[in-house]
Amino acid sequence: MSASHYLEQYDAAADSEKFGLVRRWIDTEPLPFFKELREKRPILVTSKCTLVTRFDDVREVLNMPKVFTVAPYAPKMGNYLMMHDDDALHTREKSLMQCMLNRDDLPAVREMVGKVSREILDNAHGNIELVGNYCRMVPATLVREYFGLTGAKRADLIEWSYWNQCDTFHNHPFDAQPPEKSQHIIDRHNETSKELGKFIVELIARRLLQVKAEQLTFSTLIRLDDDIVTRMLRTDYPKQLDFDIKRLGINAGGLLIGAIETTSQAVAQVMQYLLDRPEWLAKATTAAQQENTAEFDGFVWEALRFVPITPYLFRTCESDYTAAKGTEHATLLRAGTYVLPVTLSAMFDERAFESPDEFIPKRNWYNYFHFGFGSHECLGRYVGMVMIPEMVRQVLIRRNIAAKAPIDYKDGPFPEQYHLSWAVE
Numbered sequence: 426m427s428a429s430h431y432l433e434q435y436d437a438a439a440d441s442e443k444f445g446l447v448r449r450w451i452d453t454e455p456l457p458f459f460k461e462l463r464e465k466r467p468i469l470v471t472s473k474c475t476l477v478t479r480f481d482d483v484r485e486v487l488n489m490p491k492v493f494t495v496a497p498y499a500p501k502m503g504n505y506l507m508m509h510d511d512d513a514l515h516t517r518e519k520s521l522m523q524c525m526l527n528r529d530d531l532p533a534v535r536e537m538v539g540k541v542s543r544e545i546l547d548n549a550h551g552n553i554e555l556v557g558n559y560c561r562m563v564p565a566t567l568v569r570e571y572f573g574l575t576g577a578k579r580a581d582l583i584e585w586s587y588w589n590q591c592d593t594f595h596n597h598p599f600d601a602q603p604p605e606k607s608q609h610i611i612d613r614h615n616e617t618s619k620e621l622g623k624f625i626v627e628l629i630a631r632r633l634l635q636v637k638a639e640q641l642t643f644s645t646l647i648r649l650d651d652d653i654v655t656r657m658l659r660t661d662y663p664k665q666l667d668f669d670i671k672r673l674g675i676n677a678g679g680l681l682i683g684a685i686e687t688t689s690q691a692v693a694q695v696m697q698y699l700l701d702r703p704e705w706l707a708k709a710t711t712a713a714q715q716e717n718t719a720e721f722d723g724f725v726w727e728a729l730r731f732v733p734i735t736p737y738l739f740r741t742c743e744s745d746y747t748a749a750k751g752t753e754h755a756t757l758l759r760a761g762t763y764v765l766p767v768t769l770s771a772m773f774d775e776r777a778f779e780s781p782d783e784f785i786p787k788r789n790w791y792n793y794f795h796f797g798f799g800s801h802e803c804l805g806r807y808v809g810m811v812m813i814p815e816m817v818r819q820v821l822i823r824r825n826i827a828a829k830a831p832i833d834y835k836d837g838p839f840p841e842q843y844h845l846s847w848a849v850e
């Protein structure tokens with residue numbers, strides 16, 4: 426369809442058909458659809474949700490957490506910080522966790538990711554199903570070794586992250602899932618949450634005993650490895666911080682849930698994007714050889730702009746609010762409706778991105794929305810910012826990489842299969 430006819434078709438459609446069209450265009454031809462919206466109807470109010478497509482308006486929505494809340498997360502999360510909007514718990518626990526995830530760790534984290542990635546690829550002898558054996562496996566290993574969720578099978582960690590992410594990010598009315606599929610996702614999420622909860626209780630009990638033993642011997646006999654859960658357990662929290670062992674456990678679980686499926690999707694999609702574009706693949710491969718990784722990382726973030734893990738974030742409008750006030754497209758958003766800040770569209774808005782249709786690997790990092798924006802910006806973003814490019818780099822430094830077929834999503838939201846081969850020395 427030509428880029429200038431979406432709205433014509435939308436306006437002509439029966440009310441009952443309109444949202445189906447929007448959903449289909451988001452899923453199958455998002456960039457030309459969003460381009461037309463940015464030009465002609467930057468805020469599109471539909472029966473199911475409102476799409477906000479320009480850069481400034483997306484930032485406006487994401488910067489007002491009390492007006493545009495994360496209420497859609499609430500039924501899907503057991504009181505985790507992510508379902509809190511700009512309140513004491515969110516500020517307290519997010520900053521505690523940011524402190525635990527000390528950014529001084531990042532060079533060592535990148536090294537760990539590089540080592541784990543190399544081992545998997547070396548053992549694959551030039552042939553791998555990338556999603557299951559690499560894209561999910563590397564972050565699952567990091568969850569055990571750096572975050573410290575020890576003692577679980579990686580397959581279980583992957584499963585728990587998968588169903589949580591599937592339900593939380595892809596199972597809302599505007600996702601238009603068939604009812605039986607939607608219920609199946611909820612059921613699997615509930616089942617796996619129970620397993621994760623049991624694991625976390627057992628993990629904290631076991632690790633707490635170890636930390637107590639370490640403290641009793643004044644670290645002379647027993648010295649634990651350093652990881653995030655150990656750090657959390659070694660710390661004394663004044664009771665005024667309300668960070669008891671239960672809150673600690675919930676936050677340890679959050680580390681796992683955030684890490685795996687997000688990283689996996691980003692790595693698989695960036696790989697495919699580059700493999701499909703030989704000119705950029707060649708340049709990225711050259712940059713991958715350099716000791717300083719900054720230039721290479723720029724290729725990864727720019728590729729992710731074209732194939733981000735999600736085209737939009739979503740919020741509930743809590744009180745009537747006029748967005749884009751003072752512009753021609755000022756629009757009254759009604760309390761109780763869903764609002765979708767369309768981050769993919771914002772990353773193609775020429776008001777913030779020069780020549781947005783071109784692949785320009787040296788863009789200003791701050792305009793990307795890869796890790797969200799505003800008060801809910803990703804807790805794990807600095808870890809993600811070394812893990813994702815290092816995983817891609819480790820593949821690209823191999824010779825003659827080729828994909829056997831495009832990524833297979835198996836009718837779900839996440840990459841499930843992607844076979845790669847490369848030349849072995």
Ligand code: HEM
Binds near residue numbers: 507681794809
């Ligand atoms: C590496 C481990 C990761 C952890 C522990 C993690 C954890 C989190 C948490 C706790 C939040 C909510 C923050 C808040 O509400 O204040 C969040 C938000 C977010 N994360 Fe991550 N994350 C990780 C990796 C990633 C990756 C790899 C991506 C994308 C490539 C990603 C994308 C996002 C986005 C887009 C949001 C914003 C959601 C929103 O605003 O509604 N995360 N993450």
